[in-house]
Amino acid sequence: MTAIRYELIKKDKQTGARLGILHTPHGSYETPMFMPVGTLATVKTMSPEELKEMGAGVILSNTYHLWLRPGHEIVREAGGLHKFMNWDQAILTDSGGFQVFSLSKFRKIEEEGVHFRNHLSGEKLFLSPEKATEIQNALGADIMMAFDECPPFDAEYNYMKQSVERTSRWAERCLKAHSRPHDQALFGIVQGGGNEDLRKQSARDLISLDFPGYAVGGLSVGEPKEDMNRVLDFTTPLLPENKPRYLMGVGSPDSLIDGAIRGIDMFDCVLPTRIARNGTCMTSTGRLVVKNAKYARDFRPLDENCDCYTCRNYSRAYIRHLIHTNEIFGFRLCTYHNLHFLIKLMEQIRQAIREDRLQDFRDEFFEQYGFNKP
Numbered sequence: 363m364t365a366i367r368y369e370l371i372k373k374d375k376q377t378g379a380r381l382g383i384l385h386t387p388h389g390s391y392e393t394p395m396f397m398p399v400g401t402l403a404t405v406k407t408m409s410p411e412e413l414k415e416m417g418a419g420v421i422l423s424n425t426y427h428l429w430l431r432p433g434h435e436i437v438r439e440a441g442g443l444h445k446f447m448n449w450d451q452a453i454l455t456d457s458g459g460f461q462v463f464s465l466s467k468f469r470k471i472e473e474e475g476v477h478f479r480n481h482l483s484g485e486k487l488f489l490s491p492e493k494a495t496e497i498q499n500a501l502g503a504d505i506m507m508a509f510d511e512c513p514p515f516d517a518e519y520n521y522m523k524q525s526v527e528r529t530s531r532w533a534e535r536c537l538k539a540h541s542r543p544h545d546q547a548l549f550g551i552v553q554g555g556g557n558e559d560l561r562k563q564s565a566r567d568l569i570s571l572d573f574p575g576y577a578v579g580g581l582s583v584g585e586p587k588e589d590m591n592r593v594l595d596f597t598t599p600l601l602p603e604n605k606p607r608y609l610m611g612v613g614s615p616d617s618l619i620d621g622a623i624r625g626i627d628m629f630d631c632v633l634p635t636r637i638a639r640n641g642t643c644m645t646s647t648g649r650l651v652v653k654n655a656k657y658a659r660d661f662r663p664l665d666e667n668c669d670c671y672t673c674r675n676y677s678r679a680y681i682r683h684l685i686h687t688n689e690i691f692g693f694r695l696c697t698y699h700n701l702h703f704l705i706k707l708m709e710q711i712r713q714a715i716r717e718d719r720l721q722d723f724r725d726e727f728f729e730q731y732g733f734n735k736p
């Protein structure tokens with residue numbers, strides 16, 4: 363018996379989307395789902411109560427960042443991440459591989475692991491599949507990720523092939539090092555860039571190791587959205603229907619819809635929380651940069667179709683004033699709204715799957731939001 367179980371409820375008749383339930387030791391959640399990112403054991407400016415109020419279920423934290431600060435041993439002594447951050451729902455931790463590649467200029471990849479520098483102090487560090495697994499076992503997230511390499515999307519074919527094969531060997535080492543498989547589900551991460559044969563090889567290798575869930579990695583790294591969709595078109599069908607599929611680092615409204623259409627169940631991204639702190643908000647008619655002077659006397663809510671706490675109680679003029687004066691409450695109001703917007707979008711996607719009309723929903727949403735039609 364593994365820590366999590368994916369229950370397939372129904373498939374959309376118009377697309378490759380599916381409605382499911384992800385059962386975890388900290389609750390069961392409908393999929394497709396969006397997972398807010400709380401890199402340093404907090405979804406920036408949000409309290410656990412506010413996250414629950416808006417319908418957040420699974421949230422993310424980052425192995426690399428928590429390893430550096432406060433250190434995984436402190437989190438272990440606190441009783442694990444759930445206790446430490448007072449979050450009694452589900453948690454997923456990324457394995458640190460992506461952060462090493464995205465944060466550290468100097469890095470040396472060897473079979474054993476990756477040598478790199480602490481992005482804060484410059485001190486030399488080393489992460490291996492075993493170390494990344496030990497850290498995640500100490501953090502105690504319900505879902506943890508295998509230690510992988512996320513190469514550039516346009517990496518040279520032979521490099522990409524070597525990287526996929528090493529990531530598969532690392533995945534097996536993570537499984538062997540994993541000390542709590544009944545409490546924490548370890549997901550494998552499919553790599554291979556934009557190469558169909560390498561994606562097939564990576565999926566085959568990982569499926570042979572029988573993970574309880576699979577992530578599609580190596581995407582949302584700057585490649586055009588058409589490339590991401592093309593890769594998903596031939597990758598998600600390779601993955602077992604009865605296991606969850608997680609597309610890492612994806613969180614714009616169009617990509618969430620297009621990922622769900624291609625059979626993705628789980629998404630995460632810093633986008634909604636990051637742009638909120640810059641005063642940029644997602645609304646049903648497109649992005650709204652509330653700090654723009656044109657909203658100085660606009661007393662409407664951010665989004666007239668939204669019933670979130672922010673939109674029920676505050677105006678664009680007030681939020682603009684807060685962002686303009688660098689008031690933290692302004693960041694909180696925009697963050698609350700953006701996360702609520704994406705969590706509600708996932709509910710609309712799930713309802714469209716129930717009604718076998720996700721393609722129609724995509725067309726309506728793209729039209730209203732202002733995304734160009736395919």
Ligand SMILES: O=c1[nH]cnc2cc3nc(NCCN4CCOCC4)[nH]c3cc12
Pocket residue numbers: 456457459460510511512551578579580581582583610611612631632633
């Ligand atoms: O292959 C991966 N392996 C393990 N973790 C990942 C995390 C990932 N996160 C992204 N993209 C995040 C892109 N963000 C979009 C918003 O702005 C910040 C970056 N792509 C990712 C790929 C991987």
